[in-house]
Amino acid sequence: MxxxxxxQLAIYDPMVPESQVQEKLDAEKDGSYVVxxxxxxxxxxxxxxVVLTPWPEFRSTNWHIVFDMMGRPARVFxxxxxxxxQMLEHIGFVVTTVGVRNGVx
Numbered sequence: 595m596x597x598x599x600x601x602q603l604a605i606y607d608p609m610v611p612e613s614q615v616q617e618k619l620d621a622e623k624d625g626s627y628v629v630x631x632x633x634x635x636x637x638x639x640x641x642x643x644v645v646l647t648p649w650p651e652f653r654s655t656n657w658h659i660v661f662d663m664m665g666r667p668a669r670v671f672x673x674x675x676x677x678x679x680q681m682l683e684h685i686g687f688v689v690t691t692v693g694v695r696n697g698v699x
Contacts, residue, residue, distance in 0.1 A: 605629050606631070606632060606635070637660040637663040641669065645671065645676065648674040649676075653678075657677075670689050672691045675692065677691075
C-alpha cells in the first residue's frame with residue numbers, strides 16, 4: 595500500500611463521506627493522508643492523480659486547472675477509461691490507462 599511506503603495521499607471521492615474513508619484507512623496512518631473537498635484541491639502539489647471510480651464528475655473536471663496545481667511530470671492513472679486521454683496528453687499529462695495498449699482499447 596502507498597501509505598506503507600511513506601506516501602502522502604490527498605483523497606477525493608464525490609460519493610464517499612470523509613468518515614467512511616477514515617474508517618477504511620489504518621488509524622496508524624493519521625497525518626499521511628487528507629480527505630479533500632474536490633478534485634482540484636486534491637491535486638495541489640501532487641505527483642500523480644489516480645482515478646479509481648467512474649463518476650461522471652471526473653469527465654467534467656477542469657483538467658487545465660488540475661495540471662497547473664500539480665508537480666511535474668504530472669501523471670494521470672485512469673483505472674476506468676473514463677477520461678479523454680488525448681485531451682489530457684495535449685494539456686501535458688503523462689497518461690496511463692488500464693486495459694489500453696498504445697491508446698487503443
